[in-house]
Amino acid sequence: MLTLVWFRRDLRLADNPALVAAARDGAVCPIYIHDPEAKDRQGGAGRWWLHHALAALDASLGRHGLALIIRRGPALETLRGVIHETGAEGVRWNRLYDPPLIRRDRHVKQALRDAGVDVHSHKADLLHEPWTVRTGQGSDYRVFTPFWRALRRLGEPEAPLAVPDLQGPLARPWSEPLGALGLLPRIPWDTGLREAWTPGEEAARRLDRFVTDALPRYHTDRDYPAIPGTSRLSPHLHFGEVSPRQVWAATTEADPEGPGTAAFRTEIGWREFAHHVLFHHPELPDEPLDRRFRGFPWRADPAGELLTAWRSGCTGFPIVDAGMRELRTTGWMHNRVRMVAGSLLVKNLRLPWQLGERWFRDNLVDADPASNALGWQWVAGCGADAAPYFRIFNPIRQGERFDPDGDYVARWVPELAALPPRQRHAPWEAAANVLARAGVRLDRDYPSPVVDLRESRQAALDAFARIKGD
Incomplete structure (x- = not known):
């Protein structure tokens, strides 16, 4: 047959x-x-x-x-x-x-x-089908923690399957050349992607290195973008070059009870949860699950200046700009920085989260429809198990906490690399002589912030107050 x-x-x-x-x-x-x-x-x-x-x-x-x-x-x-x-x-x-x-x-x-x-x-593609994880009332889950507990009660995943013995057809059908699909860019903007990634099942064996080198410290290192503390498996998982069962089995073999394994498996759980939510709520990529946000008073940006500054990594907030430049160059961004960049867009700039979802979808090599949409609705406070809208990340404090030496900023915003580490996250606060020694001229070498953090935070809270009682 x-x-x-x-x-x-x-x-x-x-x-x-x-x-x-x-x-x-x-x-x-x-x-x-x-x-x-x-x-x-x-x-x-x-x-x-x-x-x-x-x-x-x-x-x-x-x-x-x-x-x-x-x-x-x-x-x-x-x-x-x-x-x-x-x-x-x-x-x-x-x-x-x-x-x-x-x-x-x-x-x-x-x-x-x-x-x-x-x-x-x-x-x-998943540990468990989206329809097999149900609440006691037989409905779908909207909160991660009880979803994760219910999924774990379904038992351990099956063991991964070995590569089978393969026999081809007697006569090979004709095939289009791969280049005919037109998947590669006509203008070669992909140099950074080629330098950063090697797609394919063989490359997905980075899983083995991760569980040996980084998994034991994953629970602490994963939040620091300058440290290679994450698996970077997300594009390999998205395209199915490695399966979640293989990931589970590898972590079981390496350290089944360790805190790094527990934290990493939770991230696999969030991927499962995202597909669960998308399956039950097909509108997830386009419409807020919290219907109140359909009437949210977003800011007008008629010339697109704020959106352009955010997309190009020129907002004046170094941790955000570093992330957006990393994204544009490599097709990837550290998850902590994704949250900070997303918060700035939807709360301080008060632009619709759908604009961020579309930009990430076009620029991320791991742009999974479920995880990308769930993440943006989480940041915007309008989705399943979302962060409260009033949780607004301060990009200066986030940079100081998770990039304490400013190494991540120095790499992706090199015009600030000569500043002392303490000034890299808020260069406009540096003394004139410090800026001069570093060769930084604000609004010429690097922009001033496009919004005032305190004023924009209050404006976001005032906007939310207009819909929260609906």
Whole structure:
């Protein structure tokens, strides 16, 4: 029996349930479909990663005597065509949980089954399906801690699956060249991404180094952006180059009871929670879950000057500007800095959180639809288990606390690197002679703050007061 394995965001051979099941049935024909109808919400950085991840997957398959078949077109029509060409009797894939993709996949599954094709989908992207974690009343969760407890009560995740023995089709179908998908930028802005990342399943083995070198201190180091204390696995998880079961198993083997493991597994839990919320609330990427915020009095920014300053890392708040420049250069930003940058946008600048969600979606290599939207609604105070709106991060204090020596700022805002560490987070407060010795001229070398923190904080609280009783 020949089975098509439809790869999507599961670009790996190990712990791939659809691939294992297909190999058990007989020959395997791996296929990737670039579906214009998918509405996958993938930004430019994500498309860059996808190109290189597909190349890496094809190379991995090649070492097993197979080749990745690439096609463009609507999923159902494309699968029907390949089934007709190859005589395949089955199709298998691993489930995704973005609402538009769920609708598409249900339609494809039913149509192919009606045509007599053996079709199955599998769980591979999460520890537990979003619909299996329910409250005592049978509803979905809106608060993380009880969700996490309920998920843990479902038991330990299954052990990861090994790479199966693979046999390809007798005749290899034609394939589009990868470059025909147009995933890479036409203007080469991706130099920083190429320097920072290596997509693919082999590169995802950074997991092994992380659990050895950084996991024991993760609970303390993860908040400091100048320290390599995080796993940087998020893009590999998003594109399925490593599975959450593999992550769980690796932490179990390394240090199952350690505080670093507990903190890191909680972050895996937040990823599960984000998909749970998106599954039950498909409007999450666009509409606030707290309906009061639909009438929030956002600030007018007719010329887009405030938004442009934030996007370009020129707000005058060094920790925020460092993060935004790191994002634009590498396609990634430290999570602590994401929260601080997001707070400045939605509270001090008082611009809609959806603008931040879209910018991150286009520039992050790990722009997961669920986690990105949940994170922005958390910062804005309008989502599931969100921070209270009146929790407004002070970027100066956050910088002083989590970048105490100013190393992170010095790296990404080099025009401030010659300042003493204490002045790097608020250069406008430095004495004139200190600025002169460092060669810093405010509003020429580095901008003054675009807003007054105290005044903008009060304006944000006043705006919230207008909706909180609705």
